[in-house]
Amino acid sequence: MPIGRKPAGAAAKKAPVALGIAEPKVVESYKAAAKIANETMKTLIDACQPGTKVLDLCALGDKTMTDSLAKVDLPAETAKGIAFPTTVTPNQLVAHLSPMKESDDATMELKDGDLVKLQLGIQIDGYPALVGHSLVVGQTSTQGRKADVLLAAHYAAEVALRMFTPGTKNMDITQAVQKAAQAYETVPAEGMLSTEMTQNKVYGEKAVILNPSMELRRSHKVAKVEAHEVYQVDITVCTGDGKPRETEHRTTVFHKSGTRVGLKMQTSRTAFTEVTKRFPHFPFTLRTFSDERKGRLGMMECRKTGVVVPHDIFTEKEGELVAQFQFTVLVHPEGPEKITGTWFDPASAQSDKKIEDEELLKLLAN
Template structure:
């Protein structure tokens, strides 16, 4: 009972920052390795399996002394090609997709260390090279999504109304004559929870705007900022692809079928509240039998595989952001080489241009460090932890600005 009454630890604690940063480093590294696998003739299923295997292997290499610490996949690897918007990660008995040159591929995955989650998504064009410009609607949607994500990042700071981010993403996409995917949510992250209370909605309908609560971004919160943009209507639809990714809810129900009970018990034991892929079960047939009753009685939430209309292009960028009093620190995500894209459109709105050109670098936090020194007198345990974390940050697979932000934060 005492544990449930303990206040949740936040990134105000340098130990929590360290676990988020370790999870982020692994997510970025695995993402790069997965991108290398996305070549002409490659299987989406096999690449997804490779990504999941890498996450599990890499997570076992950190925090080895904490034997009981949970770690691993916070979101299974998805390889969603072309008009597929999200969540394509087929099980062995379902149709695969073989990549071809010029396919637009959205790669989405997540890790966690002790329940502290780092998620990331990036979009590539199979076979693209820097010496050949990408033009037309492909260029429009890449630049719309990337610039919208960069605008959202700069707004993820304390006291920002979440609908300001919603409307800004919409405005950036409009500059490129593109649309954000309707109703998609970016979630606050917390320990062992990938879908926290606060959310940022994309391109809401009037009904969704009335129903969806607005929030204010707070200090020491963490968000998975997810931007999905289309050249089409922006309305996702289900097709024939079977759902393979699910997540346990907090609902309670006494399952009737033995197969369902066996399957659900394994879900609780192995994955807890983290999303999982049916493919990860040894007995896929049993998993397929059991999942239906669990979904019907809301014990599990499915992550639907959604599609745009044929002939349209969809791009996704997702990154994990820590919100400090001084502003946002992006810890996952890869840069986009904008020089590869040539569009007839650009951001012309003066306010948006100022926002996109604004710096993400933070003011010095020397005062905070001095307070640490005053509180501890000589070098105590917390100070040593901070020094160790600073040393680890310097070695991490993250960009230089992010390293500087994390060093200042601790």
């Protein structure tokens, strides 16, 4: 989720239960999307080798999703597509790196020992399934601060998963994630959001915010998890101070905000028309525009006027590390069901730190 931004276009009224996972067909759509997302992530994990270009990995992820979707037999009127374009984000960068073909980042290559974050998503009939994973390139085991931040993100995600039960307050999840991260002397990335998802909407009204500043605490309301809801849970943890900073890396991922503003430039109107036609509900990358250069120029005014929301590329301090695990969870009356998830094995990371909080240990034991 764009860091620190309130979900755009939130519905004024709660969607009826009939549109949630109380409907078996809706569950089928979420799980069909999750299957492709998981399979694509496995392909991407295997392709993360030293010397591989970030751009090539992003293109591979998007092509794998598109090819897989083409094989899904659905009625012609049933929508299907990418719910979140592939991003490949190394080391101290926080998220959302998805280079354009003509950019400084197009030549960036993964190096042995890089801690890289992978993220992507699929939608079937408008029901999205997102997934994010972290790994160390070229290594099967890790020590030191890489191990600390991976274990912190993994266990914080596992704690969060177990708390997505009916009646849990969003701020209780926030606090539990904070405690899990602190056990490894790390901190959640300030302002990252886990959001309720519904048909054609990744960023719904309800949200769990990580490491909120006082300003963010005031702007995000207290809410409870309820049965038949679906969430994308994004747990991003840092070895530094957890305060993402702006970078010079070009933002290439956006989503429509729902705001209507008259655009002055023809290039902007053309670009936004393409967005409206091809990406009406879900995030997109400029790399997929019919004309990449004109799309980039058009998005400048679209961003300035607020008709699109940018997924900016932030960074921790130089030399620090960021790890992310993201999953999609269905909230049933009897408890959570994770339908996308990590492939991380905690036994592959050796740390001298561990969780000792009794409440967290009790959660993790379940």
